[in-house]
Amino acid sequence: MKKFILSLFASMLLTTALWAQTQTGNPVDAKVKFKQETIDFGKTKLNKPVSVDFEFTNTTKEPVLIETARASCGCTTPTWTKEPILPGKKGKVTASYSANSVGQQNKTVWVRLKGVDQDKELHLTGTVEN
Numbered sequence: 001m002k003k004f005i006l007s008l009f010a011s012m013l014l015t016t017a018l019w020a021q022t023q024t025g026n027p028v029d030a031k032v033k034f035k036q037e038t039i040d041f042g043k044t045k046l047n048k049p050v051s052v053d054f055e056f057t058n059t060t061k062e063p064v065l066i067e068t069a070r071a072s073c074g075c076t077t078p079t080w081t082k083e084p085i086l087p088g089k090k091g092k093v094t095a096s097y098s099a100n101s102v103g104q105q106n107k108t109v110w111v112r113l114k115g116v117d118q119d120k121e122l123h124l125t126g127t128v129e130n
Contacts, residue, residue, distance in 0.1 A: 028113055028120035031064050032056040032085075041126035044099050051096040054109070054122045058085045065114040069093050072108040075100055076124065080111070099128045 039052040058064045063084035071078050075098045081091035095109050105126050110119035 026120060027116045027118050028111065031058065031060050031113055031116065032091075032120075033059050034120070034122065037121070038123040038125065039095075041097070041124065043127045043129055046102055046128055046130050047098075047100060049096060049098050050126065051094055052124055054093040054095065055090055056085075056092065057090050058087050061087050063087070064091075066091065066093070067112045067114040069109055069111045071095065071110075076107045076109065078109045078111075093122060095122070095124045097124060097126075102128050102130055 033056060035055045035057075037054070039054065041050045041052055044050050063086050065084045066080045066082075069078035069080045077096045078093055079096070080093045085091040093109060093111055095107065097105065097107055099105075105124075105128055107124040109122045109124065111122060112119050
């Protein structure tokens, strides 16, 4: 009986470990690979807009489509590749920031792929000076 219980416990432990390895943190990561998830635009002058490109590659065997991208505030405007991105091909999300506030800036853009019910966070940081 001890051997049976020990074997059952070992099987459950192994199954749990294998299952955990197959899970990804974010379902978007299973479809696309971003070159950078945080981009520091460095220093810019007040009211001098800046734009950065978050490039990504489709890592699946099917086309992927960005359904939407939204920003953490009205001072940041995201645009993105509108057509489906074929397997192995690249797309991008551009974040344009108006730089209308002095100091350290941390902005977020959330990207949602069609058919995926979770957003991917991208971060834009930098400093705005007078």
